[in-house]
Amino acid sequence: MTGTAIADLIHGFSVALQPHNFLACLIGVLMGNIVGVLPGMGVMAAISILLPLTFAMPPVAAILMLAGIYYGAQYGGAICSILLNLPCHPPHAVTCLDGYPLTKQGKGGTALGITMLGSFVGASFGITQMIFFAPILVSVALKFGPAEVCSLMLLGLLAGSTLARGSALKGIAMTTFGLLLGIFGTDVTTGLERFTFGFPELADGIEIVGLALGLFGIAEFMKSVNKVEPLKVGYAKVRLRDMRPSRADLKMSAFPIMRGTLIGSLCSLIPGTGPTIASFVAYATEKKVSKTPERFGRGAIEGVAAPESSTHSSVQGDFIPTMSLGIPGDSVMALLLAALTIQGITPGPQLISQHPDIFWGLIASFWVGNILLVFLNVPMIGLWVKLLTIPYKYLYPSALFFVCIGVYSTNNSLFQVGETLVIGVAGYILLMLGFHPAPILLGFVLGPRFEENFRRAMLLSRGDLKVFIERPISAAFLTVCVILLVGQLYVRWRSKGRVVTVDAIAVEES
Amino acid sequence: MFESIQRYRDYYAGALLILIGLSTVYQSSRYDVGTLAEVGPGFFPMVMGVILAGCGIAIAFNQSTVADDEHDAETLGRPEWRGWFCILGGVLAFILLAHSGGLFPATFACVFISAMGDRTMKVRNAAVLALSISVFGVLLFHYALKVQLQPFAWMAR
Numbered sequence: 001m002t003g004t005a006i007a008d009l010i011h012g013f014s015v016a017l018q019p020h021n022f023l024a025c026l027i028g029v030l031m032g033n034i035v036g037v038l039p040g041m042g043v044m045a046a047i048s049i050l051l052p053l054t055f056a057m058p059p060v061a062a063i064l065m066l067a068g069i070y071y072g073a074q075y076g077g078a079i080c081s082i083l084l085n086l087p088c089h090p091p092h093a094v095t096c097l098d099g100y101p102l103t104k105q106g107k108g109g110t111a112l113g114i115t116m117l118g119s120f121v122g123a124s125f126g127i128t129q130m131i132f133f134a135p136i137l138v139s140v141a142l143k144f145g146p147a148e149v150c151s152l153m154l155l156g157l158l159a160g161s162t163l164a165r166g167s168a169l170k171g172i173a174m175t176t177f178g179l180l181l182g183i184f185g186t187d188v189t190t191g192l193e194r195f196t197f198g199f200p201e202l203a204d205g206i207e208i209v210g211l212a213l214g215l216f217g218i219a220e221f222m223k224s225v226n227k228v229e230p231l232k233v234g235y236a237k238v239r240l241r242d243m244r245p246s247r248a249d250l251k252m253s254a255f256p257i258m259r260g261t262l263i264g265s266l267c268s269l270i271p272g273t274g275p276t277i278a279s280f281v282a283y284a285t286e287k288k289v290s291k292t293p294e295r296f297g298r299g300a301i302e303g304v305a306a307p308e309s310s311t312h313s314s315v316q317g318d319f320i321p322t323m324s325l326g327i328p329g330d331s332v333m334a335l336l337l338a339a340l341t342i343q344g345i346t347p348g349p350q351l352i353s354q355h356p357d358i359f360w361g362l363i364a365s366f367w368v369g370n371i372l373l374v375f376l377n378v379p380m381i382g383l384w385v386k387l388l389t390i391p392y393k394y395l396y397p398s399a400l401f402f403v404c405i406g407v408y409s410t411n412n413s414l415f416q417v418g419e420t421l422v423i424g425v426a427g428y429i430l431l432m433l434g435f436h437p438a439p440i441l442l443g444f445v446l447g448p449r450f451e452e453n454f455r456r457a458m459l460l461s462r463g464d465l466k467v468f469i470e471r472p473i474s475a476a477f478l479t480v481c482v483i484l485l486v487g488q489l490y491v492r493w494r495s496k497g498r499v500v501t502v503d504a505i506a507v508e509e510s
Numbered sequence: 511m512f513e514s515i516q517r518y519r520d521y522y523a524g525a526l527l528i529l530i531g532l533s534t535v536y537q538s539s540r541y542d543v544g545t546l547a548e549v550g551p552g553f554f555p556m557v558m559g560v561i562l563a564g565c566g567i568a569i570a571f572n573q574s575t576v577a578d579d580e581h582d583a584e585t586l587g588r589p590e591w592r593g594w595f596c597i598l599g600g601v602l603a604f605i606l607l608a609h610s611g612g613l614f615p616a617t618f619a620c621v622f623i624s625a626m627g628d629r630t631m632k633v634r635n636a637a638v639l640a641l642s643i644s645v646f647g648v649l650l651f652h653y654a655l656k657v658q659l660q661p662f663a664w665m666a667r
Contacts, residue, residue, distance in 0.1 A: 053655065169572065173527055173565035180534060180558040187551040194541060194551060218597065225593030225627050393628035397621045397636075398643050400597065404604040404620055405613075405647065409657045414605050421601045428594075433523035451554040463547030 005131050012360030015060060016368050021361065024061035028068020029369045033376060035069065036076015036089065037384045038395060042220060043073045043089070044438075045399065047335050048212035051342075052406045059343035060358050064365045066339050070332050071123065071315050071366070074275070075373045078115045078308055079384050083108055091275040091311045094283045098296060098303030105299055109242025110249055112381065114301055115308045116374050117245070118257040122309035123370045125261045126268065126316025127363055133269075134324040134352065134359070141325050141349035146457040147467050151477035153450050156327040158481050161439040168488050170435050178440035181206055182447020189455065201415045208338045209410045210420040211444060215437040217403040218424025221396045223431055228392035243378060253305035256286050264310035268317025274330050275311040275318070282310035316366060323359055325349060327446070331438040334445040524570025531563025596627030612662040613652055617644040 015021060035046040047069050054062035077089035082099030095115075102111040144152070157179075161171035184195045185205030196202040245253070260282040267278035286306040287296045296303050321327050326347035328334040337347050345355055352359045377384070407420045427437050461467035469475045535556055544550025600623040607616035622640035625631050651657040 056655075167569075169565060169569055170523070173562060173569065176558050176561045176565065177530070180555060180562070183554060190542075190551050192541060192551045194555065195537060218601065221597050221624075222590075222594050225597060226590050226629055393625065393631050394639055396597075397600065397625035397627075397639060400600055400624045401604075401617055401620050401643055401647060404601060404608075405617075405651050405657065408608065408659070409651070409655070412658045414608055417601065417605050417608075421598065421605075424601075425598070429526075432519075433526065434519055435523065454554065455549045458546055458549050463545060465546065 005135070008356065008360045009131060009364060011356065012362075012364035013368075015357045015361030016064065016364035020058075021061050021064055021365065022368065024057065024065040025068050025365045025369050026372055028065035029072035029075075029373050030376065031065075032069035032072020032074075033076045033373065033384070034387060036073035037079055037387050038076075038390065041395065041399065042216055043070060043332060044212060044216035044335065044441075045220060046073070047332065048209055048216060049399070049402045049406050051209050051212070051335070051339055052410045054339065055342065055410065059340070059345055059355075060361050062339060062343060063336065063358060063362060064369075066336055067319070067362060067365070068369050070336070071312070071369060072373060074312060074315055075116075075119060075377055076384065078119070079112065079377075079381070080388065082111045082115065082304065083385060084388065091279045091315075092308075093276075094279050094307045095304055097283070098298075098300050101297070101299035102301065102304065107299070107301075110245050111301065111304045112377075113243040113245045114249060114253050114257075114305050116243075116377060117250075118253065118260065118305045118309035119312040120370055120374055121257050122261045122264055122311070122313035123316050123366065125265055126313040127366045129265050129268075129313075129317055130320050130323075130363060133320050137320065137324040138349045138352050144349070144473070145471070146453040146460065147471050148474045148477070149453045150450065150457055151468055151474040151481075152325065152327060153446055153453070155477045155481050155484075156321070156329065157439075157443060157446060157450075158484055160328075160330055160442045162484060162488055167434070171439050174430070174435050174437065174439040175443040178443020178445075179447040179450060180443075181211070181440065182444040183451055188448070188452065199415075201413065201419075205448075206423075206444070207407070207410060207416050207419065208335070208342070208444065210407050210416050211423055212335055212441060213403045213407055214420040214423025215427040215440060217399065218421065219427030219431055219437065221400060222424070222428045224392065225396060243381070249301055253301050256302040256306040257309045259285060259289070260306035260309035261313045263306075264313030265317050267310070268314040268320065275314045278310045278314035279307035282306040319362070322347075323351060323362070326351065326449075328442060331441040334442045338445050520572075521570050524566040524568075527566030527569065528563045529566075531559045531561070531566055534559030534562065592629065593627040597624050600624030600627075608659060610663055612665070613657075613659040614644050614648050614661045616659075617647045 081092040081095040085100035161175040162168040538555035541552030542550035603619035625636040
């Protein structure tokens with residue numbers, strides 16, 4: 001099996017190194033890196049703004065570019081955390097704890113150097129894991145009938161909504177809302193137009209680009225306008241030669257990088273625990289095994305190395321269920337999956353065998369992209385720091401224009417720009433009421449497939465709901481769902497109403 | 511009014527979900543619900559509506575805790591009417607001007623109006639920003655990416 005994997009990988013490199021694919025990957029990681037350091041701009045907004053631009057591209061190049069934005073932003077996010085004590089992106093919040101003290105001691109360059117190294121090691125491990133795990137998952141998944149697919153989707157949805165930030169109940173409500181929005185438009189089985197409210201434009205359903213840009217573009221701008229303070233870059237002067245870590249630093253971070261990588265890859269295998277949780281677990285573990293735990297929080301290099309490698313290994317691992325099963329773990333993956341669907345490619349276990357150039361090309365491009373990122377970041381660090389100082393008041397109006405033209409260009413329809421505006425306002429109201437909009441997108445992408453598989457399962461079993469517990473694999477997925485729910489309730493009850501979320505762990509740590 | 515929304519936030523959140531849930535149930539009852547063996551187009555949305563309403567009741571009676579709200583405190587706070595209206599106005603201006611005026615005026619209006627939503631923004635800076643984004647936007651989207659919008663509407667005639 002190893003032999004075929006290597007042969008496939010070589011094929012992947014030949015795809016990823018084709019000039020236009022290489023260029024797409026470069027643009028992707030560059031955009032991601034920029035978005036990662038720009039204050040107040042999210043990965044989701046960046047991917048959805050670029051999504052319409054990829055429609056005209058061949059599918060491989062499109063997916064390489066969009067994926068590049070996601071992992072490129074992780075590198076940018078680390079720079080924010082270490083140099084400015086700003087947790088621009090949630091997975092890097094924990095890096096601030098030791099990264100910023102290091103910067104204040106004048107060792108910010110070293111911290112960045114170790115971060116690059118750790119990120120690369122973590123990402124490489126995550127990619128290797130994907131090479132071996134994805135085909136195994138596929139061979140299992142190909143045996144799934146509609147009942148198993150349904151239960152698996154339920155598990156994915158539940159994990160995605162309850163383990164995310166904030167209240168689990170609100171997460172479930174938003175996922176359900178997303179599932180509902182997903183089935184707007186013409187019903188595939190009967191041809192009936194559902195929830196179109198008399199607008200013929202809604203017969204094809206809600207446009208995913210509009211939904212994503214409404215929720216993560218317009219709603220985010222409404223939330224952040226006049227509330228993002230201009231930055232003062234005080235300690236953030238890093239020269240190139242500062243970034244080479246000393247031998248002692250390397251020795252100190254070698255094991256933390258390995259431990260972080262392993263933790264990240266484990267976390268990526270558990271559905272719903274993405275990079276954010278991975279980085280917190282890695283930091284906590286490192287503090288426990290350290291002989292000098294009192295150094296943590298005052299500039300311990302291990303406290304930067306472990307969570308960063310863990311984040312990157314888990315970011316790459318996130319692609320495993322998305323690419324092999326067609327079940328996204330979070331909203332970023334949901335958007336990438338939607339991008340594939342728009343290109344006319346059906347996500348699911350048959351993807352690897354039907355479109356080997358997409359799968360293996362993507363894997364090879366991860367390596368290409370990560371190497372590019374290391375080379376981009378080392379000499380361009382000064383530029384990134386400058387980008388950080390662009391005031392938000394210039395950013396959001398420009399981004400708003402890209403939102404408008406992006407939605408318009410998907411179907412040349414001004415109606416959809418209006419649709420996006422309505423979704424944006426609705427999204428802001430939901431934000432005000434304490435809902436997080438990310439699970440909506442997860443539900444939206446899975447909605448139509450969930451309904452279709454449920455209908456098929458019911459048709460095959462002649463309306464017997466017992467089919468979900470009589471088939472062993474489906475029963476196993478449902479058991480995990482129940483464990484997940486009971487576990488949430490138990491934790492909630494034990495902590496007297498305090499939901500243990502990533503934020504709570506952060507409070508404990510600091 | 512704004513403070514009371516935040517104090518009783520979960521009641522409003524629950525009420526909103528119940529409203530969405532019930533209207534979904536009502537709307538899907540107009541489609542064919544079918545039976546379990548022959549699931550109709552109204553079945554799935556009806557179940558979703560019931561779950562939404564159920565979540566709404568649970569949220570209203572199960573107030574979220576301090577831990578949940580910590581990260582939300584910074585995101586909300588005082589109302590930002592000027593920012594909100596300018597952002598909405600910017601998008602509306604784009605919708606209104608894109609066909610009748612063309613890509614250039616639509617972009618200029620969109621960026622200029624939304625930029626004025628920032629309290630510290632000066633008219634001159636907003637105009638410079640809007641002008642540069644418009645030039646850039648026309649070059650990129652009309653000439654390079656061939657989006658079906660004329661830079662100026664009169665150019666089509």
